[in-house]
Amino acid sequence: MQAKTNHCVLPNEEERIRVLYSYDILDTLPEVEFDNIVYLAKQICQTPIALISLVDKDRQWFKAKIGLELSETPRRESFCTHTILEQEHLQVCDAKLDSRFAKSSLVTEEPHIRFYAGVPLITPNEYCIGALCVMGFTPYQLKAEQIESLRRLSHQVITQLELKQHIKASKISETRTKAIIDNMLLGLIVTNENGIIESVNPMAEKVFFYKEEELIGKHLSLLIPQLTDATRLSFLQTSASQNQKSQARIYWQGLSKNGDKLFLELSVYEFSTSKGLRFASNIREVSDQQKLEELKTNFISTINHELRTPLTSINGALNLLSSGVLGILPEEAQEIVQLAERNSVRLVSLLNDILDLQRLEASRSEMNFEVSDLSQLVVLSSKEILALARKKNISVTLNTTEIKVFADHKHLIQAITNLLKNAIKFSPANSVIKVVIEEINQWATVKIIDQGCGIEANHLSTIFDKFKQVDFKDNRQQGGVGLGLAISKAIIEQHNGIMGVESVIDKGSTFWFRLPAVWTLDDQSNNLKNQAFSILAKSSSHLHKINHENAFAKSPEILLVDDDKELLEILSIDLSQRGLSVTTSTNGQEAVRIAQENLPNLIVLDINIPNGNGFEVVEKLRSEPKLRNISLIIYSGRDLTGEQKTKLSLGPTRFLTKTRVSSADFRNNVLELLNSNAE
Amino acid sequence: MKILIIDDESDIRRIARLALNKVGKMDVVEASSGIEGIEKAEVEKPDVILLDVMMPSMDGPSTFAQLQNKNTTNQIPVIFLTAKALPSEINRLKALGVKGVLTKPFDPMILATQVKELLNK
Numbered sequence: 001m002q003a004k005t006n007h008c009v010l011p012n013e014e015e016r017i018r019v020l021y022s023y024d025i026l027d028t029l030p031e032v033e034f035d036n037i038v039y040l041a042k043q044i045c046q047t048p049i050a051l052i053s054l055v056d057k058d059r060q061w062f063k064a065k066i067g068l069e070l071s072e073t074p075r076r077e078s079f080c081t082h083t084i085l086e087q088e089h090l091q092v093c094d095a096k097l098d099s100r101f102a103k104s105s106l107v108t109e110e111p112h113i114r115f116y117a118g119v120p121l122i123t124p125n126e127y128c129i130g131a132l133c134v135m136g137f138t139p140y141q142l143k144a145e146q147i148e149s150l151r152r153l154s155h156q157v158i159t160q161l162e163l164k165q166h167i168k169a170s171k172i173s174e175t176r177t178k179a180i181i182d183n184m185l186l187g188l189i190v191t192n193e194n195g196i197i198e199s200v201n202p203m204a205e206k207v208f209f210y211k212e213e214e215l216i217g218k219h220l221s222l223l224i225p226q227l228t229d230a231t232r233l234s235f236l237q238t239s240a241s242q243n244q245k246s247q248a249r250i251y252w253q254g255l256s257k258n259g260d261k262l263f264l265e266l267s268v269y270e271f272s273t274s275k276g277l278r279f280a281s282n283i284r285e286v287s288d289q290q291k292l293e294e295l296k297t298n299f300i301s302t303i304n305h306e307l308r309t310p311l312t313s314i315n316g317a318l319n320l321l322s323s324g325v326l327g328i329l330p331e332e333a334q335e336i337v338q339l340a341e342r343n344s345v346r347l348v349s350l351l352n353d354i355l356d357l358q359r360l361e362a363s364r365s366e367m368n369f370e371v372s373d374l375s376q377l378v379v380l381s382s383k384e385i386l387a388l389a390r391k392k393n394i395s396v397t398l399n400t401t402e403i404k405v406f407a408d409h410k411h412l413i414q415a416i417t418n419l420l421k422n423a424i425k426f427s428p429a430n431s432v433i434k435v436v437i438e439e440i441n442q443w444a445t446v447k448i449i450d451q452g453c454g455i456e457a458n459h460l461s462t463i464f465d466k467f468k469q470v471d472f473k474d475n476r477q478q479g480g481v482g483l484g485l486a487i488s489k490a491i492i493e494q495h496n497g498i499m500g501v502e503s504v505i506d507k508g509s510t511f512w513f514r515l516p517a518v519w520t521l522d523d524q525s526n527n528l529k530n531q532a533f534s535i536l537a538k539s540s541s542h543l544h545k546i547n548h549e550n551a552f553a554k555s556p557e558i559l560l561v562d563d564d565k566e567l568l569e570i571l572s573i574d575l576s577q578r579g580l581s582v583t584t585s586t587n588g589q590e591a592v593r594i595a596q597e598n599l600p601n602l603i604v605l606d607i608n609i610p611n612g613n614g615f616e617v618v619e620k621l622r623s624e625p626k627l628r629n630i631s632l633i634i635y636s637g638r639d640l641t642g643e644q645k646t647k648l649s650l651g652p653t654r655f656l657t658k659t660r661v662s663s664a665d666f667r668n669n670v671l672e673l674l675n676s677n678a679e
Numbered sequence: 680m681k682i683l684i685i686d687d688e689s690d691i692r693r694i695a696r697l698a699l700n701k702v703g704k705m706d707v708v709e710a711s712s713g714i715e716g717i718e719k720a721e722v723e724k725p726d727v728i729l730l731d732v733m734m735p736s737m738d739g740p741s742t743f744a745q746l747q748n749k750n751t752t753n754q755i756p757v758i759f760l761t762a763k764a765l766p767s768e769i770n771r772l773k774a775l776g777v778k779g780v781l782t783k784p785f786d787p788m789i790l791a792t793q794v795k796e797l798l799n800k
Contacts, residue, residue: 301765305733308762309688312784316694319787325701348784355765663789 012127017057020129023161024168026054026061033160034064037132037153042066044149045117045142047134052121052157053080054130067135068111077104080131083118087128089147092116094139115140117147119154124162132157187283193276195220207264207285209257220281224252224264254283263287300358307351315344353483356414360490367408367494371518374444375400375437377409381416382435385424386555386579392429396420400437403444405515407495415491418484419448419511426452426509443514454505463501464489488513556674557581557598561591561617562606562635571604574667580674588612592620595627602673603650607636618648631673635666652676681706682794683723685716685742686731686760694787695729695760703791713737717745720752727798729781732761732772740775747776758797760785 020026034052042050049067053060060080061072075081082100083090095101095114106113118133132154134142142150181188187204191197197215205212208223215222254262265284270277318341320326322334329337375398382396389396405412423433427450434449455463464485492499492513503509558580562568568584575582583598585591589611595603603621607614614634621627629651634640637658640648645655654669682705684695692709699705708723710716713734720728728746732739739759746752756778763769763782772780779797781790 305762308783309691312762313688313690313694315784316691316698316787320694320697320701323702323788325788326697344784359765664792 016127016129019123019125019127020054020056023129023165025063025161025164026056028063030064034157035066037156037160038064038066041132041134041150041153044153045134045146047115047117047136047140049135051133051135052130053078053118053133054121055080055084055128060130077106079116079135080118080133083120083131083133084128087120089117089119089151090131091142091147093141112137114138117142117150119147119150121154121157123158185284187285189215189220189223189281189283191220191279191281193279195279197222198278204283207256207262207283208254214257223254225255226253254285263290297358300354304351304355308348311344311348311351315341315348318344350483353487357483357487357490360487360494367411369406369408369495371404372407372409372412374403374405374407374446374515377407377412378416378435378437378446380409381413381420383555383579384413384417385420386581387576388421388424389433390555390576390581392424392427392431394424394427394429394431394433396433396435398435398437400435401439403437403439404518405444405495406518407515411491412495415488415513416446416448418488419513422484423448423450423452423509423511426450428452439517440514442517444517445512445514447510447512449508449510451508454507455501455503455509456505457503460501460503464499485511555579555581556602557583557600558670559591559594559598559600559603560584561588561603561609561614562586563609564606570663571666574663575670580670586610588614588617591617595621595630596624599626600630602631602633602670604633604635604670605648607634607638607648615644615647618650621650631676633669633673680727680795681708681723681725683708683710683716683719683725683728685710685713685719685728685734685739687711687734688731691731691760691783695785695790698785698787698790699729699794702788703794705791705794713739713742713745716742717749717752720746720755721749725755727778727794728755728757729760729794730757730777732759732763740772743775743777756798758794 038050038052042048047067049065051065051068052063054063055075055078058075059072060075060078062068062070065071079090079092079101092098092101093115095104095107095116101107101116104113113135115136115138116133117135118131120128121130121132122128132150134150181201184201184203187207188199188201189197189204190199197218197220200210200212200215205215208215210223252264252266254264256262263286265286267282269280269282271280272278318337321329322337322341378398378400382398385396420433420435427433431451433451434447436445436447436449438445438447489499492515495515497513497515499511499513501509501511558575560568560571560575560582561584562571563586565586568586572582572584583594583600585594587610591603591605591609592612594600605614605617609617612620614636618632621630627650632648632650632653634645634648634653634655635658639657640655645653648655652673654673656666656669682699684692684699684707686692686695686709689711692711696707696709700707708719708725710719714737716728716730719725730739730742734742737745739761743757743759746755746757758778759772759780761769761772761780761782763772769780769782779800781793781797785793
């Protein structure tokens with residue numbers, strides 16, 4: 001109530017006002033909960049007046065009152081401000097005898113207040129926002145228990161204020177949530193654990209052409225008919241747990257009210273309520289997207305055919321020209337034809353890449369997953385890039401630990417090979433590419449670390465995009481990065497893995513991927529791994545230690561002996577491209593010398609050669625213990641008798657007649673002998 | 680050995696003819712459509728037919744079906760030559776009962792060898 005005193009400045013005034021305003025209570029209509037409290041205060045204290053006074057910046061406003069007409073008064077004369085200052089209860093038994101209030105107009109004039117008692121209203125965070133007070137027209141004194149009752153009633157005032165604030169906040173939040181759900185672009189269906197629909201949002205109504213009231217209480221199988229009663233719960237639970245694990249989307253066929261089949265993307269999550277488990281399904285109709293996807297597939301398939309047909313002619317014509325079947329070309333013309341041939345091969349491989357990527361992205365690739373030793377797959381991938389690495393004298397090292405993964409061999413090797421090719425492409429000559437396989441938190445992780453020029457930070461996020469050739473610092477055109485990284489990433493993702501890259505300019509890049517590790521005690525694949533290492537070990541005469549750092553980039557070595565230099569060149573190129581290290585010789589004497597120096601894994605020998613024919617060469621090789629077990633292919637134009645064949649045998653030996661075997665047959669024989677050699 | 684090439688693309692026929700004749704030393708007969716191919720097959724009695732898959736009016740599989748229906752031609756081995764590259768498409772073609780499927784682009788230097796290998800299977 002008012003008193004003619006100076007306007008008191010209360011502690012933490014600014015914060016106090018903010019707290020008061022947060023209740024949003026000032027200038028609201030009377031409410032029965034607060035009216036009841038002042039009624040009780042009046043009865044308990046036996047006074048004519050009781051008030052709930054809230055102290056604003058420059059006024060006090062009464063939320064509830066009995067025995068007084070005013071609804072607010074200026075703050076400077078307020079009794080209650082003093083109650084707030086006191087922080088405890090304030091009792092003025094006779095205002096005329098209290099110097100603070102004796103001259104107050106409230107005391108000297110109407111309504112002639114003589115008695116005041118108030119307790120502060122203290123919020124949970126300790127701010128006094130006002131007082132609960134009683135007043136009278138004659139001197140009076142409250143008993144201790146009456147003051148205690150007032151104090152307890154003041155707690156009730158705060159409890160009511162808090163309650164109303166919470167209800168308001170939750171109403172706002174509910175309204176906001178409803179607005180979001182109602183305007184979502186996704187359909188939302190909430191079911192109980194039996195799959196009974198409890199609520200749907202307008203988008204779900206729109207997708208399925210049902211009204212909410214037609215769906216509530218029905219089984220989810222009305223909308224997704226593949227769900228039988230038996231599978232419903234497990235479907236929801238599996239979907240929800242899959243969703244939590246991998247953020248993966250699940251595709252289902254849905255059915256609308258008018259019988260249309262819908263293609264749906266579904267993401268299910270589980271939450272508990274007081275009534276038990278509930279499942280919320282986010283539903284997106286992707287039928288249009290599906291049609292678009294089909295169009296894209298058909299388009300790519302058509303384009304593929306349309307491009308492949310003319311390329312067949314171009315490629316074929318160039319092959320025929322460069323082979324010399326149609327006559328020998330002048331040297332310069334030969335070079336130009338080869339240039340064109342190289343580029344048409346590049347076009348064909350690009351075409352294959354586009355098809356690959358499209359199949360991977362549409363999840364249409366035929367994958368055969370099996371438990372596999374990751375290091376074995378890395379070793380096989382590295383074989384694919386040996387020739388490329390050798391061209392730049394780059395060595396590849398492997399630091400491995402035994403980890404098994406669930407993999408499709410063909411595709412994972414393709415992914416790793418692409419990464420290795422990329423590393424070689426952007427590595428300087430004579431550098432080292434490190435491949436590290438390790439287990440990190442149950443993920444099998446492969447890192448391919450190069451010493452290249454590095455990638456600018458702003459390009460890292462787009463490097464796996466299709467046809468993304470990053471502008472490298474030295475601005476050198478590296479030619480066709482194209483689709484390799486995008487394909488690798490798509491393959492890793494099909495394996496439930498993740499791929500990424502880290503890079504430091506001028507230091508190099510680390511491309512990495514990780515796959516879920518599989519834990520089994522599978523001796524068979526352990527053997528396979530050992531076998532893979534043994535092939536590598538035996539295939540390189542330079543490899544001394546196969547332990548931690550496996551220098552597996554050394555390839556099997558082959559010595560080709562023929563007096564036909566052109567044939568030597570063609571065979572060398574073909575075999576080098578398969579990752580083999582090839583040395584050539586055109587005469588017998590030189591061939592024996594090279595064999596002694598290099599200890600090749602395999603020799604391919606013609607019979608009619610100068611300086612010692614094939615028979616003499618074999619005889620020489622047989623005489624030396626370290627050479628007599630080398631694998632041999634006799635590759636000549638002659639038909640040989642049994643006796644001749646015996647004379648020409650060295651280690652494992654095969655006889656191929658030049659006009660009778662295709663280049664593919666020849667190559668296969670070479671590879672088979674090398675493999676059996678390594679076993 | 681006599682081989683019949685059925686392909687609507689004259690350029691492809693030309694390259695295949697060179698590949699099979701110059702490199703593979705085969706006698707080559709050409710046809711530019713399925714219908715012409717069936718006629719040539721009856722008259723020329725080739726040892727093998729190299730048949731394109733995508734052709735206007737009568738495609739490779741239909742041509743193959745007609746060849747199979749005639750007593751005069753159903754003994755002649757057929758090899759498809761296709762620009763289809765998907766393994767599933769290739770498997771579908773193989774399942775029709777041909778001797779084999781070769782894909783475009785082909786290497787003219789080994790085309791004849793590939794044909795012979797398929798015939799010897």
